[in-house]
Amino acid sequence: MIFSKKVEKNGRKNVYKGMSDSVFPVLGLWLRRIAAFLALCAVFSACMYAEEGDDDGGLHVTFLDVGQGLAVLLEENGRYALYDTGPDSAALVDTLASRGVRELEWVLVSHAHRDHGGGFMEFARAVESGALRVGRLYVGPDAYAGIVRDSVLRLASRLKLPVDTVARGSVLGMRGGDAPSGGGSGAAAPGARLDVLWPPKGEGLAENAASVVALLEYAGYGVLLTADLDSAGERRLLEYSPSLRADLLQVAHHGSAGSSTIAFLSKVAPRYAVVSVGAKNAYGHPAAPVMRKLAYVVGDSSAIYRTDRDGSVTFDLVEGAGVISPAP
Numbered sequence: 321m322i323f324s325k326k327v328e329k330n331g332r333k334n335v336y337k338g339m340s341d342s343v344f345p346v347l348g349l350w351l352r353r354i355a356a357f358l359a360l361c362a363v364f365s366a367c368m369y370a371e372e373g374d375d376d377g378g379l380h381v382t383f384l385d386v387g388q389g390l391a392v393l394l395e396e397n398g399r400y401a402l403y404d405t406g407p408d409s410a411a412l413v414d415t416l417a418s419r420g421v422r423e424l425e426w427v428l429v430s431h432a433h434r435d436h437g438g439g440f441m442e443f444a445r446a447v448e449s450g451a452l453r454v455g456r457l458y459v460g461p462d463a464y465a466g467i468v469r470d471s472v473l474r475l476a477s478r479l480k481l482p483v484d485t486v487a488r489g490s491v492l493g494m495r496g497g498d499a500p501s502g503g504g505s506g507a508a509a510p511g512a513r514l515d516v517l518w519p520p521k522g523e524g525l526a527e528n529a530a531s532v533v534a535l536l537e538y539a540g541y542g543v544l545l546t547a548d549l550d551s552a553g554e555r556r557l558l559e560y561s562p563s564l565r566a567d568l569l570q571v572a573h574h575g576s577a578g579s580s581t582i583a584f585l586s587k588v589a590p591r592y593a594v595v596s597v598g599a600k601n602a603y604g605h606p607a608a609p610v611m612r613k614l615a616y617v618v619g620d621s622s623a624i625y626r627t628d629r630d631g632s633v634t635f636d637l638v639e640g641a642g643v644i645s646p647a648p
């Protein structure tokens with residue numbers, strides 16, 4: 321009212337009226353267009369957010385507490401993959417469901433032992449009911465034709481999963497055999513890349529010695545997954561990969577004294593190590609000498625994690641920030 325009076329008093333009423341007839345409708349039209357554009361932007365960004373979830377980027381590597389066994393969950397931008405499944409007694413499907421995992425791009429079973437592949441047998445009901453989708457199964461060239469290998473392959477066939485055998489030279493991305501080049505480092509877009517380092521093709525290795533060993537790389541950082549590789553395998557792996565090193569090491573064979581030579585550990589020179597092991601297991605894993613060697617090589621006992629003591633542990637690999645370890 322005051323403004324209106326002022327307009328009238330200053331004799332500008334006609335000017336104002338003229339603007340309202342010509343300029344303001346145009347201005348209003350543009351304001352409406354801008355508002356519509358901003359609303360569209362908001363909807364678009366909301367859709368993007370919904371598609372990507374609340375992920376803050378990076379690669380997340382979780383060593384699941386599966387008791388005496390190994391299961392490593394990988395997650396990048398809402399995509400999941402699994403390296404080993406733990407034993408068939410670890411309620412892996414429930415664990416995945418509680419973490420919101422409805423789809424695994426692939427599952428890799430490192431070798432045909434129950435504590436690494438037994439959990440795969442749990443997938444039958446979840447996959448057949450549609451509660452879980454599994455894209456593909458990878459196995460190593462384990463020459464041991466035991467009941468676990470037979471059962472895993474029979475179930476994969478029943479579930480109509482494509483099965484591929486991986487060996488040294490195989491490269492996987494989160495979607496399977498489509499790894500980004502360069503492990504996400506340099507100018508390339510970040511992306512997880514799993515380089516299979518062991519076993520070489522045609523070696524006829526079996527059981528622990530045939531463990532699929534892989535270097536998981538992201539943005540220039542490395543996680544070495546060794547499954548149950550033994551000390552003879554460690555020595556030969558270094559002959560194949562003399563410059564092998566990693567920021568984070570999955571300690572071989574649950575900390576068994578038959579793995580983790582000081583030569584291998586000091587070559588890999590990890591900043592962090594994880595022993596996936598069951599509490600009070602019958603094997604006495606991890607062996608005290610292995611834990612001493614780890615403390616010596618890592619140089620910080622608080623950087624050595626154990627799933628029997630710490631439960632499931634997640635490391636975040638973030639471009640520019642490095643490997644972020646779980647809070648103590």
Ligand SMILES: [Zn+2]
Pocket residue numbers: 389390433435436547548573574
């Ligand atoms: Zn094992």
